[in-house]
Amino acid sequence: MNIRIPFVHQQSAHCETGVMSNLLSHYGVPASESLVFGIGSGLFFGYFPFIRLNHLPLTAFRISTGGIMSRTAKRLKIGIRGEKFRSPEKAMDALDRKLEQQIPVGCRTGAYWLSYFPRRYRFHFNMHNLVVFGKEDDEYIISDPVFEEPVRCSRASLMKARFARGPLPPKGRMYYVHRVPEQPDFSGAVHKGMKEVCRTMLRAPGPFLGIKGIRYLARKMETWPEKLGEEKAALYLGQLIRMQEEIGTGGAGFRFIYAAFLQESAAIREDGRLQDLSETFTRVGDRWREFALLASRICKKRVPAAEGYPDMSAILRICADEEEKVLRDLAEVLKSNPVNKKELNVK
């Protein structure tokens, strides 16, 4: 069976948003990656010292896996159908049947078993997303959004990746678009997406989430060299840089993507204030980059720990302050430009 669905592969920064953006474009809904990220309320911060990844505390710069996609689908009223499987063989057969019907299929996979991944990125990380849009002999043709060009992967290795084990196993999960509205309400969706981000970042309970989480991390970080020793503290930092920069974030832990989204929203909502907020948020992103740069210099022991860690905490506090200000302003903008009034104008 040889199939190749005419699917446009567009490279993106992040896998989940890239898959969603490419799938939507395939069905005639032009939604950029950043728009998907914003509508799906992807922006987040969480520092979870009690959840360990390779013995190091987990830091998250985006909401949990699948969350962006499900919210975008809900808010744009896109019908997405998902399936989970027990049997790997059945999961592959189901994928083949969808391809035969000319339906591009999104799959959640682990990154470790994907043969086309460079060795340096191959970790047991079960939250990767890709679109399968063709098959040639034993190989699948895949639009993996973080790669420049479509890639190919053998059946055996894709099957293994779809049934990766460990935390959050994908269990062969696959999904496809089955219904698209004629006129998706971008304006309303954008509004809802921004509102939820303001809520989680500004008002989530407990010390670990949102702006409070950034400040909590700043506080903890100051104690790292003394509490953990310099070696271990450097590992904590390294992990933090990787979460912020390595896992396809578009730079600065998704802060730049969000700034791009705010800019797009300014046009969609016809509200110039959002453009101003986008510019401010870009500067917040620049701060996060400074943070990563300094962190890497500490890891390389180019900056003494005694000065480095307090400096890093100071940058984090500035990030927290500036991010808080943008989001509070954003909340104000949302209040003064409610979605209902706009809808009245349209209808």
Next chain:
Amino acid sequence: MRKNDVPQDETKMNRGEKEIMYAVDEQGRYVQVQSRGWQPKDVANDQAWQVIEEDIVSEIRMIRSGKRSPLAFHMKKNLMNESLLAAYADLPRWRVKRHLRADIFRKLDAKLLDRYADIFGIAADELQNIPDISQGIYNDEIKFRNESAK
């Protein structure tokens, strides 16, 4: 970040693969820009692999001194721990833990050996192959930098 400031560092990580960054162009519009890499990311990625390598080296030493079974090497090489390996093998963790002991591993039957080999994508007799520390573990892209580990 401005478009011109998007780092294009020559790094070990990206080997020609470029990734997307978001940056502002001359007119203030957000655009996607391909980036070849950024040094700080490389530092962090390097650091993670170094920890893995050190872990593997100490594992090989224990195997050579007869404390651990070759399974321990393959587990670490594939970045697994006991619970992850147990999940792949569909075995309780305590059994995998026992199989990491050299004396118990020697007595394993062919069926279990096949199951383990299958997980790692190698033939069952390759399970016994433990490289010399000086050879390097990952022959393709990652080499041992830790020469003193010999």
